[in-house]
Amino acid sequence: MMPPVETAAPVELTFAKAREAQKQWAATPLRQRLVCISRVRRLLAERCTSLAPTAGARLSETLIAQILPLADACRFLERNATRVLASRALGRRGRPLWLGGVHSQIVREPFGVVLIIAPANYPLFLPGVQTVQALVAGNAVLLKPGMGGEAAARALRQIFRAAGVDESLVAVLPSDAAVAREALGL
DSSP states (O other): OOOOOSOSSOHHHHHHHHHHHHHHHHHSOHHHHHHHHHHHHHHHHHTHHHHGGGGTSOHHHHIIIIIHHHHHHHHHHHHHHHHHHSOEEOOSTTOOGGGTTOOOEEOOOOOSEEEEEOOSSSTTHHHHHHHHHHHHTTOEEEEEOOTTOHHHHHHHHHHHHHTTOOTTTEEEOOSOHHHHHHHHTO
């Protein structure tokens, strides 16, 4: 059975739970976070026939347009996240002379809690890729599905949970636009 949409808990409480879980998740080594994403990819393949109806499309269409590209996004991050998220020094090329002795570095740090306001089309692929990216970077996710995307959002959440992602790290909000406005105010 899939967990219900967090309608009983106000958005503020859901945000607070996600914030607490995110602190621990951000401290989790990237390799461990990627192990969870690898499990997500495998679960997408294992559960593809049960995912298709949640997206409101035929199995073949959902596989080609949503599940396979989402699994591919997982694989891309498994292979490249270490490089993409690595700190790197900025070169001196193009700098004014008066900044000659300055050393700059880009450091990737998690934002904290990321709000994903999903569209109604591609209810598995679009919010799924954004959720995977946010989790790999060490963030928690509040996912507000598009109209009619609640079942797909709950199915995604269940997959993340089954892959070992803390249940507070991926929360599904109701699809009502007022909920998005409330979440944006946090």
